[in-house]
Amino acid sequence: MNCRGCGYPIIKFISLGQMPLANSFLKKEQIPLEKKYDLSVGFCPKCYLAQLMDTIPPEELFSDYVYFSSTSDSFLKHCEESASYLSKKLGLGKQSLVMEIASNDGAQLQFFKNLGIQVLGIDPAKNVAFVANQKGIPTIAEFFNFDFANNLKNQKGITADLVFGANVLAHVPQIVDFVKGVKKILKSKGSAVFEFPYVSGLMEGKFDTIYHEHVFYFSLIALVNLFKAAGLELYDVEITPVQGGSLRIYVSLPGNFSISENVKNLVAQEIKNGFDKIETYQRVKEGAIKLKEKTLELLEGIKSRGEKIVAYSAPAKGNILLNYFGIGKNYLDFIVDKSKAKQGLYAPGTHLQVHLLEKIYQEKPDYLLILCWNIITEVINMPELQEYKKDGGKFIVLIPQIKVI
Numbered sequence: 001m002n003c004r005g006c007g008y009p010i011i012k013f014i015s016l017g018q019m020p021l022a023n024s025f026l027k028k029e030q031i032p033l034e035k036k037y038d039l040s041v042g043f044c045p046k047c048y049l050a051q052l053m054d055t056i057p058p059e060e061l062f063s064d065y066v067y068f069s070s071t072s073d074s075f076l077k078h079c080e081e082s083a084s085y086l087s088k089k090l091g092l093g094k095q096s097l098v099m100e101i102a103s104n105d106g107a108q109l110q111f112f113k114n115l116g117i118q119v120l121g122i123d124p125a126k127n128v129a130f131v132a133n134q135k136g137i138p139t140i141a142e143f144f145n146f147d148f149a150n151n152l153k154n155q156k157g158i159t160a161d162l163v164f165g166a167n168v169l170a171h172v173p174q175i176v177d178f179v180k181g182v183k184k185i186l187k188s189k190g191s192a193v194f195e196f197p198y199v200s201g202l203m204e205g206k207f208d209t210i211y212h213e214h215v216f217y218f219s220l221i222a223l224v225n226l227f228k229a230a231g232l233e234l235y236d237v238e239i240t241p242v243q244g245g246s247l248r249i250y251v252s253l254p255g256n257f258s259i260s261e262n263v264k265n266l267v268a269q270e271i272k273n274g275f276d277k278i279e280t281y282q283r284v285k286e287g288a289i290k291l292k293e294k295t296l297e298l299l300e301g302i303k304s305r306g307e308k309i310v311a312y313s314a315p316a317k318g319n320i321l322l323n324y325f326g327i328g329k330n331y332l333d334f335i336v337d338k339s340k341a342k343q344g345l346y347a348p349g350t351h352l353q354v355h356l357l358e359k360i361y362q363e364k365p366d367y368l369l370i371l372c373w374n375i376i377t378e379v380i381n382m383p384e385l386q387e388y389k390k391d392g393g394k395f396i397v398l399i400p401q402i403k404v405i
């Protein structure tokens, strides 16, 4: 397998084995038809890009696409703050155009629009683009790539002051073509801003962020190389707490902005921490194996006392963790999740059924295994779980370290 960024042969550093798609919940009759695909990540020693060994065609990944951008209050708050922050930082005004790639139902763009800035969304899911257009956020239902950007510029004369993308850069296998498209559609003084989970999460033991949709696990040094090769310059970076640690990067044509101290400092820190060395990535696997052993020991102990364990929430990362550790009906009775879209369905791989939260009070488990570790405090303080806690119910978190609360 060759690097999707520079073409150099990549070295595999972790394999999670054959895995189902982490977001594909099943109806009972779909269970026997469930497909699994290899899930392994490699590292490019030349440009430092960590990436999946094999990818699945996007049509297959996003065929059952359910949009949910506008459903979470904390997410909407983040969108509103981003719009206000970016428009000030980049000096956007009424004449400016913000183009968002993978704009979903317009959750982010609506806040730019509220500031009087012109907006255009690009999203491949037709149903989602339809919803956005209904809400007054002009949205084109297409995959973004170089040809698309080239046509938009040549045929409609559209160029952007800001190209924005949250959780899209890490999802596109043809990344070089994608980045060339970004360069094509940017105004000469425009900026592109991308947000995505930071590769440091893997080094901290959050290996459950590896799934088929995530093609890339970015370090800053890898991105500096990637954009440079496409004739762009990464000039600023910020670390945000989204998804347990994300980067927000700023890119423009070379020479428009001076390279910030943030970039220089983070590059130096990454080199110091060995993000340019395969050995650093190989330790991710060792950490995951150790955590698996300790976890199974803990769960064995609980089961041997005849106690009950139920999983709380079924995010993609939780499904990856359960499947990789071999935790299913052998340890867990079922899963509870607040998301109506998942209730009644069966979780990928483990085929545990997803129930309403109320089921906790009927079945009275002794332990709740929290799979959404990134919002652990929020979960433990949820009003719906206070009675469970009062009755002596405990919580287990596995990532980044095992904790029983």
Ligand SMILES: [Zn+2]
Residues within 6 Å of the ligand: 003, 004, 005, 006, 007, 008, 044, 045, 046, 047, 048, 049
């Ligand atoms: Zn490479």
